[in-house]
Amino acid sequence: MAKASFPASFPAKDQQFFDPEVQTLPREQLLTLQWQRLKRQWERIWTTPVPFFARKFAAAGATAKDLQTFADLRRLPTTNKDELRQSEAEHPPFGDYRGAPPEQAVRLGTSTGTSGRPTLILWTRKDLEVDYCASFRARWRWGIRPGMCLANAHPFGSNAGGWHFSHGIEGLGILNVPSGPPGSDEEIRDVLEVWRRLRPDAYRLFGNVATRFAEAARAWGLDPERDLNLRIAGDHPAEQYAMVSSGLEALPLLGSACAERDGAHVAEDLAVVEVIDRHTGQP
Amino acid sequence: MAKASFPASFPAKDQQFFDPEVQTLPREQLLTLQWQRLKRQWERIWTTPVPFFARKFAAAGATAKDLQTFADLRRLPTTNKDELRQSEAEHPPFGDYRGAPPEQAVRLGTSTGTSGRPTLILWTRKDLEVDYCASFRARWRWGIRPGMCLANAHPFGSNAGGWHFSHGIEGLGILNVPSGPPGSDEEIRDVLEVWRRLRPDAYRLFGNVATRFAEAARAWGLDPERDLNLRIAGDHPAEQYAMVSSGLEALPLLGSACAERDGAHVAEDLAVVEVIDRHTGQP
Numbered sequence: 001m002a003k004a005s006f007p008a009s010f011p012a013k014d015q016q017f018f019d020p021e022v023q024t025l026p027r028e029q030l031l032t033l034q035w036q037r038l039k040r041q042w043e044r045i046w047t048t049p050v051p052f053f054a055r056k057f058a059a060a061g062a063t064a065k066d067l068q069t070f071a072d073l074r075r076l077p078t079t080n081k082d083e084l085r086q087s088e089a090e091h092p093p094f095g096d097y098r099g100a101p102p103e104q105a106v107r108l109g110t111s112t113g114t115s116g117r118p119t120l121i122l123w124t125r126k127d128l129e130v131d132y133c134a135s136f137r138a139r140w141r142w143g144i145r146p147g148m149c150l151a152n153a154h155p156f157g158s159n160a161g162g163w164h165f166s167h168g169i170e171g172l173g174i175l176n177v178p179s180g181p182p183g184s185d186e187e188i189r190d191v192l193e194v195w196r197r198l199r200p201d202a203y204r205l206f207g208n209v210a211t212r213f214a215e216a217a218r219a220w221g222l223d224p225e226r227d228l229n230l231r232i233a234g235d236h237p238a239e240q241y242a243m244v245s246s247g248l249e250a251l252p253l254l255g256s257a258c259a260e261r262d263g264a265h266v267a268e269d270l271a272v273v274e275v276i277d278r279h280t281g282q283p
Numbered sequence: 284m285a286k287a288s289f290p291a292s293f294p295a296k297d298q299q300f301f302d303p304e305v306q307t308l309p310r311e312q313l314l315t316l317q318w319q320r321l322k323r324q325w326e327r328i329w330t331t332p333v334p335f336f337a338r339k340f341a342a343a344g345a346t347a348k349d350l351q352t353f354a355d356l357r358r359l360p361t362t363n364k365d366e367l368r369q370s371e372a373e374h375p376p377f378g379d380y381r382g383a384p385p386e387q388a389v390r391l392g393t394s395t396g397t398s399g400r401p402t403l404i405l406w407t408r409k410d411l412e413v414d415y416c417a418s419f420r421a422r423w424r425w426g427i428r429p430g431m432c433l434a435n436a437h438p439f440g441s442n443a444g445g446w447h448f449s450h451g452i453e454g455l456g457i458l459n460v461p462s463g464p465p466g467s468d469e470e471i472r473d474v475l476e477v478w479r480r481l482r483p484d485a486y487r488l489f490g491n492v493a494t495r496f497a498e499a500a501r502a503w504g505l506d507p508e509r510d511l512n513l514r515i516a517g518d519h520p521a522e523q524y525a526m527v528s529s530g531l532e533a534l535p536l537l538g539s540a541c542a543e544r545d546g547a548h549v550a551e552d553l554a555v556v557e558v559i560d561r562h563t564g565q566p
Contacts, residue, residue: 106458
C-alpha cells in the first residue's frame with residue numbers, strides 16, 4: 001500500500017485495479033496479512049491500553065491470550081454506537097475507546113447522529129493515509145481515470161465525506177471540482193456557471209442535490225445535459241449516485257461498490273467484516 | 284522545503300520558525316534562490332510556452348533574453364484580473380495563461396469575484412505541496428503548536444481557504460475542528476455542542492462569524508468564554524481574526540502576518556513582490 005498522501009504514480013488507464021498487489025493478493029497471503037493486522041489491533045487493546053475494549057472483553061471473560069484464530073472473533077461481544085456515546089459521556093470529550101492517544105489526532109469529524117447524539121471521529125495522520133489509499137481504490141473502481149474532470153457537491157465542515165472523497169479524486173490525477181451542497185440562489189448560480197464553463201466529464205451528486213441543481217439550471221435557461229453534461233438518472237439517490245453501496249461510501253476503508261452495481265467489494269486487507277443478524281445480534 | 288504533504292517531523296515548540304533553513308537564509312543565498320526560481324518561471328513562458336504571457340511581453344518588446352537581473356522586472360508590464368478574465372473568455376475554459384497544462388491540475392477553485400466574473404484557479408499536486416508548506420510556516424507564526432486543538436469556520440467548496448488553512452493546521456499536528464460557516468440553527472447548535480465538549484485552545488473565525496456563533500450560544504444558555512473558550516475581541520474582523528493581513532491569508536505562499544501584528548512577512552523564496560502605485564500603475 002502506498003504510504004504517501006498522493007500516490008507516486010498512476011496505473012495504466014485500462015488497468016482493472018488501482019493497487020493490484022494488494023487487491024489481487026492470493027487468498028492465503030491475504031489471510032496472513034489480515035491476521036497480522038488484526039493481531040496488532042488486538043494487542044493494542046491490552047498494551048496501549050484501550051480501556052473501553054479491555055473492560056468490555058474482560059467482562060466477557062476474554063484475556064489477551066484469547067484471540068488465536070479468526071473463529072475466536074465470534075466469541076467476542078459486538079459494540080454498538082450507544083456504548084461509544086456512553087464512553088464519551090463518562091470520559092469526555094473523546095471517550096476511552098480510541099486506538100491512539102487523542103493528542104495524536106489531526107482532524108475531528110462528527111458522525112451523522114442518525115441514531116442519537118453524534119459521536120466524535122478522530123483521525124491521526126496515519127488514519128488519513130489509510131483512508132485516502134482506500135479511497136483511491138474505490139474511485140478507480142468507478143471507472144474514472146487521470147485527466148478527467150469530476151464535479152462533486154459533498155459537504156465539508158465536520159462531515160468527513162467531502163474531504164475523503166476529494167482527496168481520493170485528486171490523488172488519481174482527476175480534476176476535482178468541489179462545488180459544495182446547493183446554498184443560496186447566488187451560490188447555486190456561481191456553481192452552475194463553473195459547470196457550464198467546464199462541462200465536467202462526470203458528476204457525483206446525490207439525487208436530490210442533482211435535481212435541485214438541474215431545476216436551477218433550467219430556470220436560468222440552460223439544458224442540464226447539453227450545457228452542463230449533467231444527466232438526471234432518477235429520483236432515488238442510488239440511481240443518480242451510481243454504484244453507491246449501503247454505508248460503504250462514507251467509510252472508504254471498508255470497501256465500495258463497482259460497475260457491476262450488485263453488492264460491494266470489501267477492502268479485506270483493511271477490515272475484517274462480520275455480518276450480524278440485526279434481530280438476534282448474532283453473527 | 285519539505286516535499287511531502289505532511290512534514291516528516293515537527294520543530295521544537297519553542298522554535299521561532301517552522302522552516303528555519305529557508306526562513307533565515309542569508310540574504311545573498313536567498314536572492315540566488317529567488318533568481319533561480321524566477322528564471323525557471325520566465326523560461327517556461329517561452330518554452331512551455333505560456334501563450335498569454337509570451338504575447339504580452341513580446342508586445343512590450345521583451346524577448347526570452349530580456350530578463351537578466353531583478354531590475355529588468357520593472358520594465359515588464361503588470362497583469363490585472365480583467366486580462367485573465369479575457370483570456371478565459373477567448374480560450375475557454377481555462378484561458379492560455381497557465382504555467383502548467385490544465386490536465387495536470389487536480390483541484391479547481393474560483394476567485395471571489397470581487398472585481399468581476401470569478402476566474403478559475405487550478406492547482407497541480409506540486410502547487411498544493413508548495414501552498415501547504417507555506418501554510419505550515421504561516422500557521423506556526425501564529426504561535427499555535429502541536430497538541431493544541433483549533434476550531435475554524437472557513438467555507439470549503441470552490442473556496443480554497445478552508446482547504447489550505449486546514450491542511451496547514453493538520454500538518455502541524457494540531458487537532459483541526461473544521462466547523463463550516465454558520466448554517467441553519469440546527470447546524471449551528473451541532474457545532475456549538477462540539478465546541479462545548481472540546482473547549483478548543485484556539486479559534487480562527489472572522490468577526491461576524493464569531494459574533495453569530497456567540498449569540499447563538501447565549502440564546503442556548505451558554506457563556507461563550509466560560510463554556511466554549513470563545514472570546515469575542517471586537518466587531519472588526521481584524522480584531523477577532525488576530526494577525527490577519529490584507530489578502531495574504533488567502534494566498535499563503537505570499538506570506539502572512541505574525542504576533543507583532545504590524546505588517547506581514549513575505550515568503551521571499553516563493554514570491555518576488557513588487558509594490559505598485561494603484562493610481563499610476565508604476566512600481
